[in-house]
Amino acid sequence: MTDESGGKLRTLLQAYAERKAKPEPALRVSHDEGERKRRACGDMLRTVVRPVLATFQVELRNAGHEAATRDQTGREDAYPSVALSFTPQGALASALIFRYDPRHGIAVQRDVKPSPRRGRVVTAGGDRGGTSRVDAVSAAWVETKTLNFIEAVLKAN
Numbered sequence: 001m002t003d004e005s006g007g008k009l010r011t012l013l014q015a016y017a018e019r020k021a022k023p024e025p026a027l028r029v030s031h032d033e034g035e036r037k038r039r040a041c042g043d044m045l046r047t048v049v050r051p052v053l054a055t056f057q058v059e060l061r062n063a064g065h066e067a068a069t070r071d072q073t074g075r076e077d078a079y080p081s082v083a084l085s086f087t088p089q090g091a092l093a094s095a096l097i098f099r100y101d102p103r104h105g106i107a108v109q110r111d112v113k114p115s116p117r118r119g120r121v122v123t124a125g126g127d128r129g130g131t132s133r134v135d136a137v138s139a140a141w142v143e144t145k146t147l148n149f150i151e152a153v154l155k156a157n
Contacts, residue, residue: 034102041100042073042080044137049098049106052142053084056150060086066093086150091115091157096149098142106137110149114156 053069060067066087073080081099092113101107 037102038079038100041106044106045080045082045098045100046071046073048137048139049082049142052139052146053082053096053098056084056146060150065089084146084149086153088115088153088157090117091153094149094153094156096146098145108145110152112149112152112156 050069050071050073057067057069066085068085070081070083070085072078073082079100079102081097083095083097085093085095087093092115094112095110097109097111099107099109
């Protein structure tokens with residue numbers, strides 16, 4: 001090792017040691033704050049999103065399709081979510097999921113599966129239908145996302 005490289009290495013190591021010797025700044029979001037946000041999102045999903053999805057579920061069933069909702073807002077071991085599963089007559093089940101995303105608020109994911117009778121290959125996966133801050137979620141926003149999802153499923157089948 002040359003003297004120049006050795007000197008540069010010692011400078012880097014000294015700067016690292018000095019940086020590590022300083023006390024680390026407190027995290028921006030404490031665990032309690034993260035837990036509070038997760039619970040607030042769970043409440044929003046349970047009180048705003050789930051009733052809208054339940055209404056759509058009833059309408060879809062009345063039209064002769066299979067539909068179900070799933071509520072995962074009470075679980076302590078996972079991020080809260082609420083989902084609508086929709087199966088048109090003679091097709092595969094598609095899902096619309098409203099889920100808490102700690103970085104973005106509420107994320108909407110949809111997984112539209114076309115009917116195998118239409119000659120398309122069914123692939124796994126889904127697409128993000130957008131995100132919204134937890135405090136900006138409204139019944140109208142949920143209705144729009146749900147109608148877009150149902151339209152996509154019906155077009156695919």
